[in-house]
Amino acid sequence: MLIKKPGDMRYSEITPKALYFDRRRFLAAMPAAFLGARELLSPSARALAAGKFPNLAKSPFSTTEKENSLTDVTHYNNFYEFGTNKDEPSRLARNFKTYPWTVSVEGEVAKPRKFSIDEILKLAPLEERIYRHRCVEAWSIVVPWAGYSLSALLNLAQPTSKARFVAFQSYYNPSEMPEAQHAGIDFPYVEGLRLDEAMHPLALLCVGMYGDALPPQDGAPVRMVLPWKYGFKSVKSIVKIRLVEKMPPNTWNTMQPIEYGFYSNVNPNVDHPRWSQSSEHRLGELRRRPTLMFNGYADQVASLYTGMDLKKNF
Numbered sequence: 001m002l003i004k005k006p007g008d009m010r011y012s013e014i015t016p017k018a019l020y021f022d023r024r025r026f027l028a029a030m031p032a033a034f035l036g037a038r039e040l041l042s043p044s045a046r047a048l049a050a051g052k053f054p055n056l057a058k059s060p061f062s063t064t065e066k067e068n069s070l071t072d073v074t075h076y077n078n079f080y081e082f083g084t085n086k087d088e089p090s091r092l093a094r095n096f097k098t099y100p101w102t103v104s105v106e107g108e109v110a111k112p113r114k115f116s117i118d119e120i121l122k123l124a125p126l127e128e129r130i131y132r133h134r135c136v137e138a139w140s141i142v143v144p145w146a147g148y149s150l151s152a153l154l155n156l157a158q159p160t161s162k163a164r165f166v167a168f169q170s171y172y173n174p175s176e177m178p179e180a181q182h183a184g185i186d187f188p189y190v191e192g193l194r195l196d197e198a199m200h201p202l203a204l205l206c207v208g209m210y211g212d213a214l215p216p217q218d219g220a221p222v223r224m225v226l227p228w229k230y231g232f233k234s235v236k237s238i239v240k241i242r243l244v245e246k247m248p249p250n251t252w253n254t255m256q257p258i259e260y261g262f263y264s265n266v267n268p269n270v271d272h273p274r275w276s277q278s279s280e281h282r283l284g285e286l287r288r289r290p291t292l293m294f295n296g297y298a299d300q301v302a303s304l305y306t307g308m309d310l311k312k313n314f
């Protein structure tokens with residue numbers, strides 16, 4: 001983003017999918033073996049031990065485009081808490097402790113509440129959503145995420161009439177994330193949405209990918225996925241969701257407001273000051289492909305922005 005050039009690709013640490021799953025199954029199965037009772041594991045640990053989330057419902061929002069490989073998606077990451085090179089989060093987040101975990105939903109809500117990750121996993125039926133994901137750096141991927149619409153969680157908290165925006169905060173602990181101090185951005189990583197954007201059914205509260213729990217480098221144990229917006233809006237490893245009256249700050253906008261807007265909807269007609277946004281590099285493809293308005297989700301989300309000047313409100 002600020003630091004990296006667009007499209008700098010490094011395919012190091014390539015792990016075949018089977019090997020990756022086997023290693024994770026092995027690690028996840030360890031406590032069960034020690035305890036001698038799989039029932040004693042948390043639901044998220046059970047999902048890992050089983051290797052799959054059972055019964056993921058299919059979603060009408062899923063694209064039929066070719067999915068990227070698990071290797072691409074888990075070894076080409078932006079997670080600045082764990083380094084600014086694309087191959088660093090897969091290595092440096094390896095021991096990131098994501099269980100137990102709680103997410104606090106607070107602010108302008110009738111029912112503020114802390115949700116454990118086990119509660120989040122059971123709060124609504126998990127769906128598989130195969131979404132395009134377009135980074136502001138002009139690379140893209142297609143990922144089968146698992147989760148459900150954020151609105152399910154927000155409705156439980158009951159936003160008050162004063163709630164107009166939703167502010168998200170990522171986990172931050174400098175002792176677990178020593179690389180963060182070299183990242184050049186402020187932490188904790190924060191993001192925001194207008195309430196109607198957050199309530200849109202496409203806005204995914206995501207707990208998994210490829211039928212399994214999220215790996216640490218992809219934002220375990222729970223993150224947002226907002227497929228019509230540049231990837232930096234999709235905040236990882238969420239610990240706080242606060243409903244607020246005023247537009248909340250978002251990390252990249254605070255750092256460089258001319259380059260990164262609050263809305264950051266994918267828009268091929270508004271270039272980043274330092275590079276074009278008209279096309280993108282889909283990981284694994286040789287030729288660039290044209291970037292679509294709202295990343296191809298215009299039919300679903302364009303009405304959220306009726307009457308807005310999208311060049312000004314970029």
Ligand code: MTE
Nearest residue numbers: 077078079080135170189231232234235236
């Ligand atoms: N969330 C946090 N907490 N820290 C980050 O550095 N990077 C963002 C977003 N969420 C980021 C984050 C950016 S720039 C992108 S493109 C996506 O996560 C990348 O998600 P992925 O690594 O799963 O592809």
